[in-house]
Amino acid sequence: MSPNPLRNIPSVNELLESPPLRGLVDRISHNVVVSTVRTVLDEMRNEVQTAASEKTLPSVSDLAERIAQRIVAGEVPALRPAINATGILLHTGLGRSPLAEAAIEEMAAVARDYASVELDLGSGQRSQRKVAVEGLLRELTGAEAAMVVNNNAGATMLALAALAAGREVIVSRGQLIEIGGSYRLPEVMAASGATLREVGTTNKTRLGDYRHAIGEQTAALMLVHPSNFVVVGFTASVRLAELVELGRSQKLPVVHDIGSGAMVDFSQFGFEGEPTARESIEAGADLVLFSGDKLLGGPQCGIAVGRKAWIGQMETHPMARALRVGKLTLSALAATLRLYRKPEMARREIPLLHLLTTSLENLQNRAERLAPQIAAAKAVAVAEAVQETTYLGGGSIPAQRLATWCVAVKPVGMSVDRLAAALRSGSPSVVGRVQQDRLLLDLRSVLPRQDTQLVAAVESVERG
Numbered sequence: 001m002s003p004n005p006l007r008n009i010p011s012v013n014e015l016l017e018s019p020p021l022r023g024l025v026d027r028i029s030h031n032v033v034v035s036t037v038r039t040v041l042d043e044m045r046n047e048v049q050t051a052a053s054e055k056t057l058p059s060v061s062d063l064a065e066r067i068a069q070r071i072v073a074g075e076v077p078a079l080r081p082a083i084n085a086t087g088i089l090l091h092t093g094l095g096r097s098p099l100a101e102a103a104i105e106e107m108a109a110v111a112r113d114y115a116s117v118e119l120d121l122g123s124g125q126r127s128q129r130k131v132a133v134e135g136l137l138r139e140l141t142g143a144e145a146a147m148v149v150n151n152n153a154g155a156t157m158l159a160l161a162a163l164a165a166g167r168e169v170i171v172s173r174g175q176l177i178e179i180g181g182s183y184r185l186p187e188v189m190a191a192s193g194a195t196l197r198e199v200g201t202t203n204k205t206r207l208g209d210y211r212h213a214i215g216e217q218t219a220a221l222m223l224v225h226p227s228n229f230v231v232v233g234f235t236a237s238v239r240l241a242e243l244v245e246l247g248r249s250q251k252l253p254v255v256h257d258i259g260s261g262a263m264v265d266f267s268q269f270g271f272e273g274e275p276t277a278r279e280s281i282e283a284g285a286d287l288v289l290f291s292g293d294k295l296l297g298g299p300q301c302g303i304a305v306g307r308k309a310w311i312g313q314m315e316t317h318p319m320a321r322a323l324r325v326g327k328l329t330l331s332a333l334a335a336t337l338r339l340y341r342k343p344e345m346a347r348r349e350i351p352l353l354h355l356l357t358t359s360l361e362n363l364q365n366r367a368e369r370l371a372p373q374i375a376a377a378k379a380v381a382v383a384e385a386v387q388e389t390t391y392l393g394g395g396s397i398p399a400q401r402l403a404t405w406c407v408a409v410k411p412v413g414m415s416v417d418r419l420a421a422a423l424r425s426g427s428p429s430v431v432g433r434v435q436q437d438r439l440l441l442d443l444r445s446v447l448p449r450q451d452t453q454l455v456a457a458v459e460s461v462e463r464g
């Protein structure tokens with residue numbers, strides 16, 4: 001009978017004494033190293049027991065090296081910076097908008113120290129955490145009051161719960177939207193405790209449809225901006241101003257979910273039909289809801305602006321506490337909003353607006369400069385500058401087309417998907433766009449300061 005192969009598996013202590021793992025115990029943690037050693041030894045026992053024939057075991061030093069590599073790989077944060085070379089400016093998978101330097105600085109300052117989150121530093125009295133940001137939102141949108149929560153889904157849920165739980169909200173069938181990331185308005189409405197009262201049809205809804213649906217149970221009228229789709233052809237929808245008139249005559253609040261939260265007129269960038277919060281307030285909406293990290297270019301949050309009475313009801317609703325934001329979000333949002341006091345400054349300093357307004361000529365120059373550098377990398381067969389089309393956003397964001405320039409890359413000895421994967425898992429991570437047999441590195445969403453990192457990332461990919 002052959003000797004029991006399990007006996008040859010080293011002990012935990014033996015491995016812990018090996019140089020690579022001894023170093024990691026000091027650098028990372030005893031518990032992390034011991035638990036990884038145990039996991040790997042268990043795996044090895046299983047392999048030995050289920051192996052059809054005798055298995056040769058690695059030496060203690062090889063095994064220690066393998067365990068050390070696994071521990072070090074686990075130390076790389078799963079959430080880490082990435083270069084967005086997809087061309088999609090507001091990519092939900094890549095965290096939507098990066099922040100302006102001013103927002104990062106303010107956020108870092110309040111993160112490092114204690115901060116006046118709920119303390120008025122003048123009087124020493126307790127104050128509300130939203131004071132700074134509320135003033136800016138009122139100033140920029142013209143609304144009476146404002147509130148910030150975790151995201152626009154949260155703002156919508158809270159608004160419906162506070163204004164309409166147990167009663168009906170009238171919405172056009174053409175606006176019962178689903179957006180990327182599992183947001184469906186009918187489901188949000190149901191979770192809020194309000195009842196959805198659908199009116200009109202998918203392509204046509206008239207003012208009379210809303211009027212006929214109003215009854216004892218009606219609590220609000222709601223208008224939703226179709227962020228990620230358009231209905232074309234035989235269509236009709238009701239304008240906000242008309243709905244406001246109806247709401248006023250029936251003493252019903254009008255809630256307007258504008259989605260992307262443009263703070264400036266995007267038609268100047270060639271994007272028609274994106275409502276700004278100010279326009280919506282001026283047209284008489286009682287409550288306007290939008291995201292902080294779409295066209296506004298700030299941190300993830302949901303913003304509600306509007307009449308004091310309705311915002312007040314939202315603030316005192318028990319769900320408000322569950323959706324509230326912390327000091328990091330509040331400071332980043334306040335700093336971003338401050339930039340909008342001077343639209344030129346916003347355009348220069350908010351990365352989203354800066355990227356969006358970068359001239360095609362600038363992108364072409366950079367693509368033509370980077371292409372030969374990328375072509376010289378060992379894993380690259382061909383790299384050339386090409387003019388292309390990209391989109392502002394995807395599933396949850398307006399999908400307007402944008403002209404752009406890319407470096408189109410063909411790899412040596414590996415598939416395009418392999419090259420894309422190698423770049424994604426590199427450091428820094430680079431996410432490109434696979435198009436047939438080439439990988440497009442789209443400069444529309446690459447910050448100019450990242451150009452050299454982009455080249456270095458391609459250079460570090462090993463040849464297939």
Ligand SMILES: *Cc1c(COP(=O)(O)O)cnc(C)c1O
Nearest residue numbers: 151152153225227259260291396
């Ligand atoms: C994006 C969007 C939402 C959801 O916003 P989040 O901030 O992602 O929760 C809701 N409504 C509309 C119209 C949107 O465009």
